[in-house]
Amino acid sequence: MIKIVLEANIKFSIMKPDSIASYLFFTLKVKFFTPEYIESEMNKHKFECLSKSKLSEHEFELWQDEVDGRIKFCSHSEYKDLLEKSVSVIRDKEDAPYLALALAIKAAIWSNDPHLKQQSLVKVYTTKELVDKLLKGEF
DSSP states (O other), X not given: OEEEEEOHHHHHHHTSTTSHHHHHHHHSOXXXXXXXXXXXXXXXXXXXXXXXXXXXXXXHHHHHHHHHTTEEEEOGGGTGXXXXXXXXXXXXXXXXXXXXXXXXXXXXXXXXXGGGGGOOSSOEEOHHHHHHXXXXXXX
């Protein structure tokens, strides 16, 4: 099975049920992973995500439970040995955990951040690329 690491901004997009990212998330036949610390990012931006989702707080929490149930949250210990390598190859050091995790579990990354595509260690798919692959029957 194909494995994909979700970057925080993609998870934020998935939290809007009528988004393309949400449609892809529930349609693609892949296994999703993300670093555990993404939860602190979600908590920091919860009210912004809630507002953009157009859901009530209760609906948002139910949606978040549904989304989180399809993601394996990985602890720092699962990818810490690859963090230094990851930091050395990308400009935005905040994204190093996503790259390190992808390396550790031999996965691609789903991100719309162009700088992540500048490294050559793992494949990075944008939302548009995933839509194209889905339409071609590749996922």
